[in-house]
Amino acid sequence: MALVDIKQLGISFGGLRAVDNFNMTLEDGQLYGLIGPNGAGKTTIFNLLTGVYKPTDGEFYFDGELMNGKTPIQINKKGIARTFQNIRLFNNMSVIDNVKVGLQNRHHYSMAAGILRLPKFGKMEKEMTEKAMELLKIFDLDAEAEQLASNLPYGKQRKLEIARALATEPKLLLLDEPAAGMNPNETAELMNTISLIREKFKVSILLIEHDMSLVMGICERIIVLLYGRVIADGLPDEIKNDPKVIVAYLGE
Amino acid sequence: MKNKKNIIYAAIAIIIYLLIFALVETGTASRQLQNLIVPVLVNIMLAVSLNLIVGFLGELTLGHAGFMSVGAYAGCLFTISCDLPAVIELPIAFIIGGLTAAVFGFIIGIPALRLKGDYLAIVTLGFGEIIRSILNSMDIVGGSGGLKGIEKSGNYTVAYVLTIITLIVISNVIRSCHGRSIKAIRDNVIAAESVGVNVVYYKMFAFVLSAFFAGVAGVLYGQNLGIIKPATFDFNKSIEILVMVVLGGMGNIKGSIIAAIILTLLPELLRDLADYRMLFYALALIVMMLFSSNPTLVEFRQRLFAKKEGGK
């Protein structure tokens, strides 16, 4: 069974049909790209999948379970994590604490343990620190662990967001323009990192991106959105040569 | 390293207590200072507990005096109606006061789930005023004349122990996974939800915990003075506590403690200025805010700070 099964998903804001009849199947371990011009509805789909918006119609199955109407928190617990187009870090917290907030999804201790500093507290905190450092190392952020997140340079903030999402141990990771604002070197590095985490964490990825070199370079399948509708869905090579896609991007 | 820090804190706490003990018991401290110890500690408890909501959760409330008042009334009513030895009676009174305030914290937390910023501020202000006008019209708690005849059993040792408990609980919460969740909500609600932070639960938790300690502080206030009246707990009192939090630094517990000490002592030290006292206080408030929050000055200070670091 597919990890993600989306059937005729749609949402309207007042009279505006932001997403219409969106269908998609994402297999376990797959890396899917979601592209389209600005305003096509890509981020709206992310918001639908993570429960920020409630779909007005259609169905969204994750791991065989219907996710419609679930809250962002429930959806995250089920195993979907995301990053944001406009970076949303916990700016006034340290880098390592940002990751720990993500880790808390699976590593938890009671209020009493926290207040009374019971042995469980020490044990869990130690475990979390180790895991967080491990994650930060992957993203080359371990040196900045104690810095405030807002003091990181832009590229590292993007990485930290991915690290935080991964900390929740998701089965599906949604990346919203992870390469935005990066130079070609950084983008290349990011591509490596994405491949690496796919291997290491056995996570499926759905990725929104404008940087075609990145999308074409790493995505296994690509879906193209225009005005809220899917105009193409296929392998990178098919998409590259699809006349509808070329029209959408270049105009007639 | 963490343990070392804790030991240092414990040592500081004990030394300060011994210092107070020595100053009071030998009579070195003036009456004025002896008398101010409990109010200072009450204000520290209030400021630190409010900091949990304002500084760590990032929600502006103007109703902290309301929590304080319900706690004070509940706890002090208990001591009046009950005739147990103080050792048993007092802890129960503090817990009753705290729990009652916590219930109100829960109720006031509900709008906080929906409202933000200035809207929440006015709603909490409203809650405080509602509590006050209900207390005013309740004859069984003395109405506007206040609740009288409270046994004065709050002394500096009791107050000190309560303050230390407050500090330990709140700072431990802040430095645990629960505290991280609360701070995450402050920094970015949407991101917090996206990584599974239960926003509703933690917002409520912060309000309830903060209200609990405000309630305990209220009981202590009543036990120390022997009389409480609704007019004391008006929104000016809430603002007074808020000023301590803002001045001490949002999300800075040590700052709250220092600000609470300074702002409680300042008006007392300014007594010699007589009529000009309030004027001076107002000016001090404006100047301190300008100094601590003006972007240019803040930058200047940071540069100064950076230089020092570099020099090391």
Place this chain on the structure above:
Amino acid sequence: MLKKLMALTLAGAMIFSMTGCGGSGSDASADNGSDVIKIGGIGPLTGDAASYGVSTKNGAEIAVEEINEAGGVEGKQLELLFEDDECDEQKSVNAYSTLMDQGINVLVGSVTSACSIAVSGESSNDGILQITPSGSAQECTATPNAFRICFTDPLQGQVMAEYIQEQGLSKAAVIYNNGDEYSKGIHDAFVAKFAELGGEIVADESFTSGDVDFKTQLTKIKSSGADCLFLPFYYTEVANVSEQAASLGLALPMFGCDGWDGVIKQLNGDTTNIEGGTFLTPFVPTDSDEKIQAFVKKYNEKYGADPDQFAADGYDAIYAIKLAVEQTGGDLSNEALIDAMTKITLNGLTGDMTFDENGEPNKSAKVAVIENGAYTAKN
């Protein structure tokens, strides 16, 4: 770091300065042989209730000056140290401690009831003589060291209930300040007594401190069939009520309590809307009594205004202390002074009075009527 250091230094310096003055303070209080009698005063000098504290302080200052000019008491000069409490109980107790550090021998205060009660919780431990000039709540004199100059609230309410019925009026409308214990105390006693005497309270309305609009309450009263209006609260609101009643066309005889004193000044002397208003007061500045006239003159010279009842209470409190010190023959010990209080007879501005063991004054109330822009004493 710099900021933290500064803050810590500041806090430390504050505490240090307070320990510093400790030594000298306790010395002074022990010193009985000094030729100065230190009188502590506490009352609101700032905040909503400031006018009461300021008047009391002014009145007390005049008394102190008079006594000192006349050579003091038992060869000693009086010194008045007056502290602000903003009408806040905690600040009142703080003020008391500050005064104790300065070595006061007796205490006048606090001006308001709740503050007075809070202070007596402390002062009773020290055993110091405490005279509240105007704390009218029953509990103000609950401790053995506490006395008062003014009437209690219930007494005023009862007397007024009797007085109104003597005028042949039986349907009273009442407005009171629910946020003020003084007003509520008088109101409660009045309502009980008025009914007991066979009268009927046809409208019972309240407001809270800070309100300026009374039209709603007055509109209700207008249609209640009341034949008189009882307004047991302070003159500031009385002025508002009287003007608004007139604007609504409500013309009932008005009655009040000693808090009314000052209403004429409040109305800039224009008393058209409150003409005939009658209230209970221990002190009427237009009283032909020589003592009162001398006081009014001095007060006007010094402060440029007519004194009110608070000023008179403050003045009388100082004279009560003078008599008590004379009674003990200069012994300033707490026990002696408290004991002396019950033995003195004070011919004060607010009437001739003696004090009983419970700290209550025995004095008769005067009824004042507002006529042609002036208070007229009526007995």
Place this chain on the structure above:
Amino acid sequence: MDFIQQFINGLSLGSIYALIALGYTMVYGIAKMLNFAHGDVIMVGAYVLSLAAVKAGLSPVMSIIFPVVICMLSCTVLGVTIEKIAYRPLRNASPLAVLITAIGVSYFLQSVALLIFGSNQRKVESVIPEFSLSLGEIHLSGEAITTLGVTVLIMICLALFINFTRVGKAMRAVSEDKGAAQLMGVNVNTTISLTFAIGSFLAAIASILFVSSYGFVGPYSGAMPGIKAFVAAVLGGIGSIPGAMLGGIILGIIESMSKAYISTELADAIVFSVLIIVLLVKPTGILGRKRITKV
């Protein structure tokens, strides 16, 4: 009969709240700050009015115009000065810092008034010629009629000003996005100063009508009406000009009605409860615009 009179009482009380709320909402809507000192500017205005009225030995018409003009001028200058000294240095600081500063300014004005004028309330003669309407048992005072009329007039003028003049457009631009407005050539500082000038001018009008209705001013006279008006502004939807009007009137009527028919003691509690309920149902107030956060 009673009901109508109570309604009118509420209306006249409400129009005072509305007038003060207009000033609040104006400053909040554009400068995005709670000017807690607004009520105290009204208090200062009332004192100025009383001083100017005493000093004037002019013709009947001038003796009304002179104090009114002086009052308006001094309030406007005061408002702009406060903005310049206390608020401008904090333009980019946290809203809380600005709030605390505003509270400091409020305390400052109160204590200055206390030092100069003493704690007793001062009687101020009404500048509104004496007239009233009576219909049988129902009375409507000249002050109430004038206040209501002036408030409606100001509301209309303000709405026109904000929506149709160049300066008004600049104000709206600043309220949407200070940075972008600056890039588009709007002088943010001048615009905000102007906002304060207008807000304080409104405070002057409010103080004239307030003291004309109630006749007295003390150092703390501005505090309570200030808070009630703030509640009114929030109730109506803070930042919305018709909202302030509506909020003020509703607040006045609720207060009056609950005093008349429920309980005078709990009137304030009822007013605040209504506010809370309204905000829970509609978090931006009755006429407030909803802002969508983009994810």
